[in-house]
Amino acid sequence: MLLVFLCQQRRLRDVALPTRVSQSSEDENVPEFCIDAGSKGNFARFINHSCEPNLFVQCVLSSHQDLRLARVVLFAADNIPPLQELTYDYGYTLDSVHGPDGNVKKLTCYCGALNCRKRLY
Numbered sequence: 119m120l121l122v123f124l125c126q127q128r129r130l131r132d133v134a135l136p137t138r139v140s141q142s143s144e145d146e147n148v149p150e151f152c153i154d155a156g157s158k159g160n161f162a163r164f165i166n167h168s169c170e171p172n173l174f175v176q177c178v179l180s181s182h183q184d185l186r187l188a189r190v191v192l193f194a195a196d197n198i199p200p201l202q203e204l205t206y207d208y209g210y211t212l213d214s215v216h217g218p219d220g221n222v223k224k225l226t227c228y229c230g231a232l233n234c235r236k237r238l239y
């Protein structure tokens with residue numbers, strides 16, 4: 119089992135985002151915190167998305183019970199041979215990312231998986 123911690127949660131309103139990810143049109147469903155690897159982070163910030171990933175994401179509570187600040191942990195989904203790239207599914211909903219102009223942003227996926235969805239978002 120491989121464990122990778124993604125840390126550095128910050129209040130979403132304090133982060134200058136070039137893009138906005140809409141979870142829902144309902145304001146109360148917009149998350150209060152996000153993970154910001156912009157200025158500080160560990161090697162997890164270099165893990166790419168794959169439509170056929172070898173890691174999966176779980177939110178974990180350890181030292182406290184605040185669901186908003188759960189640790190985001192990557193676990194191995196299978197035995198991973200040496201030198202294989204680690205990837206996880208970023209989980210974007212298509213057309214959920216908007217630029218500063220409000221227009222939907224699209225990003226092509228280059229994961230190369232047979233069942234690739236062809237778009238990251």
Ligand SMILES: C[S@@+](CC[C@H](N)C(=O)[O-])C[C@H]1O[C@@H](n2cnc3c(N)ncnc32)[C@H](O)[C@@H]1O
Pocket residue numbers: 162163164165166167168226227228229238
């Ligand atoms: C957390 S970073 C991953 C590390 C990044 N590739 C790097 O070299 O620093 C996320 C960014 O990597 C790129 N990326 C990750 N997975 C990708 C994929 N499957 N296809 C295209 N771009 C990807 C996108 O630009 C995405 O916003």
